[in-house]
Amino acid sequence: MRDLLLAWAKAKAFADTEVEHDAYYALKRVLLPTVVAFSVLQRGLDEGQSRMLSEWIDPLVRKIDRTFDGVVDRNNHRxxxxxxxxTWGAVVRDEALYAKGDERYRAILAEARPDGSLALETRRGARALWYMRQSLASLTVMAEVAATRGTNFYDLRVGEVNFDRVLSYLLNGIAEPNVAMAYASENYIPGGETDARRQDLGFLTKRSHGRHYMAWTEPLVARDRAGLATKRLKALFVRNIRSDRPLIDEFVGGNATCFWGR
Structure with a gap:
């Protein structure tokens, strides 16, 4: 991993990424596991290696803090x-960067409906639950980063909504996809399936390329948390997900089973 990252840094990988929201979305996806890899390696690097990697990663991270004057500035892309x-702010102790995640986490809870659904995600037709799950992955990353500082985001409540309320909405939708129909019927950019009644639950199984879109559940299953949402998630994990380990996904920083699995 060290040699790979150093080779990427030497080549200035991703420095010429096109300034366009889809290209930047891809950059965000590769940066999270890159930042996590750096944090894992950091204590074993010599000063020169650490500086080379940091000077390569830092401007890339700052580059993605960009708005495109559209929905992508407020939905799961953001x-x-x-x-x-x-995550990078926590690694390099940059409080301004760290605050970006803190503020976004609270904003997501504030924008959620009382039932825990997220308006910009649940309108996505057959992929309403797909994007709810993707949003929960980012919420989980932010909560776990906060936990390294002793801050409990999981129990944070804004109005009527906390993490468990958002999680419960997803679990309700998995159990009974018609739950999403009230919002999914808007059918905004639904993907390949245009019938909103046919919710895409493909995220519950391991992909052919080895990724698993439910990898974000590993830290939640490892935590000793009370509450119905956690119990339901653990039951789903045992029933449908655990057998697919290791659970790997860039949205949670890489190999979640390695980081958190028991």
Whole structure:
């Protein structure tokens, strides 16, 4: 991992990423596991190696803190960006970057409906639950980064909504996809399936390329938390997800089973 990252840094990888929201979305996705890899390696690097990697990663992270004057500045694209900013901020002790994630986490809870659904995600037709799950991945990353500082985001409540309320909405939708229909019927950019009644639950199984979109559940399952939402998630994990380990996904920083699995 060290040699790979050093080779990327020497080549100035991703420095010429096109300034366009889809290209930047791809950059955000590669940066989170890159930042996590650096944090894992950091104590074993010599001063020169650490400086080379830091000087390569830092401007890339700051580059994704960009707005495109559209929905992507407020939906799961932004959640991912702020999870990267917050994680890098925690690693290099940059309080301004760390605050980006702190503020976004609270904003997500404030914008959620009382039932825990997120308006910009649940309108996505057959992929309403897909994008709810993706948003929860970024919320989990931000909560776990906060936990390294002794801050409990999982129990943070804004109005009627906390993490468990958002999680419960997803679990309700998995159990009964029609739960999402009231919002999914808007059918905004639904993807390949245009029938909003046919919710895409493909995120519950391991992908052919080895990724698992439910990898973010590992830290939640490892935590000793009370509450119905956690119990339901653990039951789902045992029933549908655990057998697919290791659970790897860039949205949670890489190999979640390695980081958190028991």
């Amino acid at each position: 959640y991912l960006a702020d999870s990267v900013l917050m």
